[in-house]
Amino acid sequence: MNVFEINAEKLTPREINSQIKQASEEYDKIIIRNPNAKHYLSAGVTEDVEIEFDGSVGYFAGCMCEGPKIKINGNAGWFAGDNITGGEVIVEGSAGDGAGQGIYDGTVVVRESVGSRTGEIMKNGTIIIGGNSGFMTGIFMMGGRIIILGDVGDDVAESIIRGVIYVKGEIKSLGHNAKLEELTFEDTLDLEETLTEYDFDIDDYSEFKKIVPESTRPFYGH
Amino acid sequence: MCGIAGIVYKDKKLHNIGNDMTNMLHQLQHRGPDSAGYSIYGGTGLEEDEYILKIQVKESEKLLDKVKDTINFITPIKNDAILPSVGDSFIYKCKISLDRFCELKPLITKVDTIDDVIVINGSHDFEMIKDVGSVLDIAQRYDVRDVKGTHAIGHTRFSTESGVDRYHAHPFQTYIVRDISVVHNGQITNYWKVRDPLERKGHIFETFNDTECLVHYIADKLDTGYSLEEALEQSVEDMDGPFSYIIGTPQGIGIAKDKLGLRPGVMAETDDVFAIASEEVSLREVVDTHHVEQISPGEVMVYEI
Numbered sequence: 001m002n003v004f005e006i007n008a009e010k011l012t013p014r015e016i017n018s019q020i021k022q023a024s025e026e027y028d029k030i031i032i033r034n035p036n037a038k039h040y041l042s043a044g045v046t047e048d049v050e051i052e053f054d055g056s057v058g059y060f061a062g063c064m065c066e067g068p069k070i071k072i073n074g075n076a077g078w079f080a081g082d083n084i085t086g087g088e089v090i091v092e093g094s095a096g097d098g099a100g101q102g103i104y105d106g107t108v109v110v111r112e113s114v115g116s117r118t119g120e121i122m123k124n125g126t127i128i129i130g131g132n133s134g135f136m137t138g139i140f141m142m143g144g145r146i147i148i149l150g151d152v153g154d155d156v157a158e159s160i161i162r163g164v165i166y167v168k169g170e171i172k173s174l175g176h177n178a179k180l181e182e183l184t185f186e187d188t189l190d191l192e193e194t195l196t197e198y199d200f201d202i203d204d205y206s207e208f209k210k211i212v213p214e215s216t217r218p219f220y221g222h
Numbered sequence: 223m224c225g226i227a228g229i230v231y232k233d234k235k236l237h238n239i240g241n242d243m244t245n246m247l248h249q250l251q252h253r254g255p256d257s258a259g260y261s262i263y264g265g266t267g268l269e270e271d272e273y274i275l276k277i278q279v280k281e282s283e284k285l286l287d288k289v290k291d292t293i294n295f296i297t298p299i300k301n302d303a304i305l306p307s308v309g310d311s312f313i314y315k316c317k318i319s320l321d322r323f324c325e326l327k328p329l330i331t332k333v334d335t336i337d338d339v340i341v342i343n344g345s346h347d348f349e350m351i352k353d354v355g356s357v358l359d360i361a362q363r364y365d366v367r368d369v370k371g372t373h374a375i376g377h378t379r380f381s382t383e384s385g386v387d388r389y390h391a392h393p394f395q396t397y398i399v400r401d402i403s404v405v406h407n408g409q410i411t412n413y414w415k416v417r418d419p420l421e422r423k424g425h426i427f428e429t430f431n432d433t434e435c436l437v438h439y440i441a442d443k444l445d446t447g448y449s450l451e452e453a454l455e456q457s458v459e460d461m462d463g464p465f466s467y468i469i470g471t472p473q474g475i476g477i478a479k480d481k482l483g484l485r486p487g488v489m490a491e492t493d494d495v496f497a498i499a500s501e502e503v504s505l506r507e508v509v510d511t512h513h514v515e516q517i518s519p520g521e522v523m524v525y526e527i
Contacts, residue, residue: 036503036506037501037502037503037505037506038503039252039503055512056502056506056512056514058501058502058503059501074512075502075512075514077486077501077502077503078486093512093513093514094514094515094516096486096488096516097483097486097516113516114516115483115516115518116482116483116518116519117483134483134516134518134519135482135483135518135519136482153518153519
């Protein structure tokens with residue numbers, strides 16, 4: 001494997017991203033040392049390359065990418081994986097608000113807990129949260145899947161139009177136009193396949209609750 | 223946007239906290255380029271009845287003498303210094319004694335009546351440093367990296383609704399209760415509803431800045447028997463708008479975040495340090511851990527020593 005290393009210690013986000021873009025055309029894997037929770041890292045990469053951050057990243061990590069498999073060995077700030085159209089963003093620690101916001105496709109995984117508004121306005125793709133997810137998870141969701149292994153906060157799936165949210169833990173409250181639907185056998189198979197692929201070990205898939213839209217043409221302004 | 227940060231050393235001993243807070247705020251510089259400020263607690267070394275005044279005085283012949291005469295008429299100035307600054311003014315710093323804390327605000331009001339003079343701060347247990355410009359420039363201008371203390375709060379300001387000058391830089395303080403200050407990221411949209419009952423109780427507002435109403439509100443609660451945690455919890459109920467803000471007191475710091483979680487806040491803690499900030503990039507300057515906790519919508523956190 002052709003590996004390129006970047007020491008980000010004294011580089012600005014623009015300089016780091018410039019090096020990542022250039023290396024993504026020539027190498028199979030890019031390792032970024034000392035990312036120091038800087039913002040916008042590896043934004044807009046469109047090559048099928050592995051990108052690994054050896055530490056925490058800041059806001060908008062891996063945003064607007066299509067293709068790369070991004071692994072963050074630390075935490076992420078707000079909007080991890082924002083608006084990706086393909087590929088993966090895997091956060092080994094926790095993340096802030098808006099994880100997977102607006103994604104069109106691809107997968108965003110956060111192994112620990114996240115803040116509020118996870119998967120806001122997402123159109124497709126998959127978001128997996130290993131811990132808890134906060135207030136208004138899946139707000140204005142237009143498609144895709146969110147899978148939460150911990151608890152979820154108030155007003156989950158607020159004004160959801162399409163898509164599905166699976167929650168293994170407690171649901172504090174549902175938002176407008178959200179309803180619980182019975183989990184099917186096909187759902188459990190689908191969950192098992194997806195979660196196994198990302199190394200989550202689940203004992204009992206029947207514990208998941210399924211949240212879907214009540215109407216595809218909801219009335220706004222309640 | 224604005225950036226906010228707070229740090230407490232749990233051992234209650236003096237540390238190079240001016241240096242720590244400078245590093246934390248420097249990492250939040252992108253959140254606010256207009257001004258920056260600090261409240262650094264625990265290192266003033268003042269006697270129980272002593273206070274430090276910091277007064278902005280316009281470069282003008284005999285104006286400083288008038289300021290000194292006004293103060294000396296009320297209480298003798300024990301020692302003083304002139305801190306060079308930017309623009310057409312300088313900071314006059316002096317130490318005074320007062321029999322009671324409630325005499326401080328009338329003294330400040332008296333000094334404020336002099337044209338081209340503004341009292342920036344009057345405190346006993348904390349040093350407030352704030353000015354326009356970048357964090358590193360301000361730190362160098364006022365030798366902040368040398369200031370020691372037990373805990374501190376700080377701010378980088380992206381101004382939205384009031385002027386960009388030294389006086390409107392954060393922190394803001396109150397004279398309802400001694401040594402309470404605040405740094406704030408966001409807006410208080412029901413500002414007048416919060417301000418009105420406080421003014422009716424006799425609390426004096428100096429600006430139209432929503433941050434000022436926060437610090438008076440919290441001090442009023444503390445003055446009526448609330449703990450800091452209880453006061454912050456009540457503020458989440460009473461304040462509208464997007465906000466996260468940090469209060470500094472002689473005992474510690476506390477953060478409150480609005481119910482919708484529209485402004486950021488993260489916390490990290492070790493055996494030695496409790497730290498909160500707008501972003502993890504700031505925490506990493508003082509805490510060597512990957513365990514960072516997101517402060518939830520409507521959540522309050524307090525650490526007191």
